[in-house]
Amino acid sequence: MTYEMQGPMGARTVINGRLVDYFAGCGYLGLQNHPAVRQTAVDALTTYGLANSGGFGSNHPIYHQLEAAACAYFGTEKMLYFASGYLGNAILAQGLRPRYERIFIDEAAHYSVWDGARTAGKPLYAYRHLDARHAAALCQKELQAGERPLLMTDGVFPVSGEIAPLPDLAAAIRPFNGLLCVDDAHATGVLGENGRGTLEHFGLHDDRCYTCHTFSKALGAYGGFIVGGAALIDELAAHANVQEGASRPPLPAAAAATAALTLLHGDDSLRRQLRANVAQARAGLRALGWALPDTPVPVICLEQRSGLDLARLQADLFDQGVLVAHSTHYTSVPAGGALRIAIFATHTEEQIARLVAALEAAIARETAAG
Numbered sequence: 001m002t003y004e005m006q007g008p009m010g011a012r013t014v015i016n017g018r019l020v021d022y023f024a025g026c027g028y029l030g031l032q033n034h035p036a037v038r039q040t041a042v043d044a045l046t047t048y049g050l051a052n053s054g055g056f057g058s059n060h061p062i063y064h065q066l067e068a069a070a071c072a073y074f075g076t077e078k079m080l081y082f083a084s085g086y087l088g089n090a091i092l093a094q095g096l097r098p099r100y101e102r103i104f105i106d107e108a109a110h111y112s113v114w115d116g117a118r119t120a121g122k123p124l125y126a127y128r129h130l131d132a133r134h135a136a137a138l139c140q141k142e143l144q145a146g147e148r149p150l151l152m153t154d155g156v157f158p159v160s161g162e163i164a165p166l167p168d169l170a171a172a173i174r175p176f177n178g179l180l181c182v183d184d185a186h187a188t189g190v191l192g193e194n195g196r197g198t199l200e201h202f203g204l205h206d207d208r209c210y211t212c213h214t215f216s217k218a219l220g221a222y223g224g225f226i227v228g229g230a231a232l233i234d235e236l237a238a239h240a241n242v243q244e245g246a247s248r249p250p251l252p253a254a255a256a257a258t259a260a261l262t263l264l265h266g267d268d269s270l271r272r273q274l275r276a277n278v279a280q281a282r283a284g285l286r287a288l289g290w291a292l293p294d295t296p297v298p299v300i301c302l303e304q305r306s307g308l309d310l311a312r313l314q315a316d317l318f319d320q321g322v323l324v325a326h327s328t329h330y331t332s333v334p335a336g337g338a339l340r341i342a343i344f345a346t347h348t349e350e351q352i353a354r355l356v357a358a359l360e361a362a363i364a365r366e367t368a369a370g
């Protein structure tokens with residue numbers, strides 16, 4: 001069965017001609033269809049058109065406004081804004097190249113972490129998923145005297161919803177004078193007191209830790225970005241080919257991103273609502289028999305259990321007007337696959353209760369049939 005989204009992205013949308021409760025994708029704060037975000041994009045399109053064509057167009061007031069909004073949100077000085085979040089890892093791996101000799105990656109890291117690391121042309125080693133002790137042991141084994149590691153990981157894993165143990169990973173590479181790079185695609189706007197991501201979640205203030213972000217998920221717009229002090233951003237820009245060599249996202253996308261950050265800066269109501277929704281969903285789904293950790297991550301991973309056919313459960317849920325993803329082949333999918341449930345700030349309490357009730361009914365039918 002294929003599922004085609006025919007309405008705007010949202011907590012309720014039209015899929016295959018039916019209005020359903022939507023618990024998939026990555027629009028965690030529900031901003032993709034927020035009136036202010038949409039209108040800002042429309043205004044930019046009307047005034048300036050779609051794209052800047054590179055050249056001096058890359059130096060456009062729309063991008064300056066975005067940089068100002070991002071620096072205010074993250075409390076930093078400068079920003080790089082680039083074609084897609086996918087490129088962020090390559091920019092970090094290339095941009096920091098003079099400061100490390102070997103790269104160590106979580107074996108379950110996102111495709112973009114692996115692809116980005118490969119572009120740096122340095123030796124690569126995979127450490128066991130989430131295992132900081134193994135990362136430390138690998139560093140010990142592989143680094144020659146005086147060599148420094150670059151450790152790369154997702155902050156939040158896209159399907160499993162696990163949070164990387166950043167304090168332990170940072171501690172693992174500290175004796176080797178290493179650097180830690182975090183792809184925070186699924187944490188930006190969500191984790192941490194101010195929604196700045198996984199480092200903030202852990203209260204980790206370490207000037208050897210770097211993060212790349214995307215606007216395409218919680219922040220409701222499009223494009224990848226890295227924020228930091230002027231020296232860091234200038235260093236990355238000087239050494240990273242992809243930063244120079246790819247066009248910036250279209251102007252309406254940049255304008256939408258500015259609107260999203262402006263909405264969120266100083267107003268944590270969406271994030272608080274998201275946390276409450278995540279807690280409700282985790283409690284309800286836990287009662288159906290899954291051992292779910294108590295985290296604020298809006299990705300809930302229901303692993304394969306004996307006696308359940310996840311594809312059938314997904315189809316049964318859709319018959320009941322609820323769409324969740326059945327993940328079988330993405331990065332961080334557990335063995336046997338999983339139902340990936342994405343919670344949004346814009347889901348209502350009733351919708352989450354309906355999701356849990358629908359799943360309970362589907363499981364009862366599965367159990368009766370099998």
Ligand SMILES: Cc1ncc(COP(=O)(O)O)c(C=O)c1O
Binds near residue numbers: 087183185186214224
């Ligand atoms: C962990 C991770 N990093 C990067 C990306 C890519 O981000 P973007 O969609 O902005 O290219 C994704 C998107 O799915 C992701 O899950």
